[in-house]
Amino acid sequence: MRLTKNFVLKELINSQTAVRLGIDQTPSQQQVAYLTLLCAMVLQPVRDHFGKVLTISSGYRHPDLCTALGSKPTSEHACIDGAAADFELYGVDNLEVATFIRDNLDFSQLILEFYSPPNGGWIHCSYKPVGNKKDVRTAVKNDGKTAYQEGLCP
Numbered sequence: 691m692r693l694t695k696n697f698v699l700k701e702l703i704n705s706q707t708a709v710r711l712g713i714d715q716t717p718s719q720q721q722v723a724y725l726t727l728l729c730a731m732v733l734q735p736v737r738d739h740f741g742k743v744l745t746i747s748s749g750y751r752h753p754d755l756c757t758a759l760g761s762k763p764t765s766e767h768a769c770i771d772g773a774a775a776d777f778e779l780y781g782v783d784n785l786e787v788a789t790f791i792r793d794n795l796d797f798s799q800l801i802l803e804f805y806s807p808p809n810g811g812w813i814h815c816s817y818k819p820v821g822n823k824k825d826v827r828t829a830v831k832n833d834g835k836t837a838y839q840e841g842l843c844p
Contacts, residue, residue: 702749721769728773772818
């Protein structure tokens with residue numbers, strides 16, 4: 691099922707962990723609507739701006755998959771009231787992509803995760819139909835634990 695010009699549902703629900711654990715990743719119609727908005731408002735504009743293939747490492751996660759991955763079942767990835775994706779554009783620095791999103795797009799949360807130039811880590815971005823808060827953070831490891839800093843902190 692095509693969601694936007696360059697994105698299909700399959701790439702947003704694909705999970706090797708879910709397959710291995712037998713978790714059904716089929717989203718509801720409402721969740722598909724949220725994923726479509728995420729693609730239309732964030733992922734497609736990023737792809738169009740940079741003219742590069744955007745690779746999604748994690749999109750929709752069934753709440754059971756969230757739990758299996760050590761995430762909360764209420765994660766933005768579970769499409770409770772919006773949708774989230776983790777992604778990269780190979781050949782484009784993640785800080786450059788995150789800065790473009792921060793400065794040009796509407797979103798709920800933007801996290802530059804475990805960044806190391808030129809393309810280490812990934813970007814997490816979420817979008818909600820209403821109530822986008824434009825929360826911008828950087829995830830880093832401190833003494834083996836994930837910590838979040840305000841803003842984009844390379």
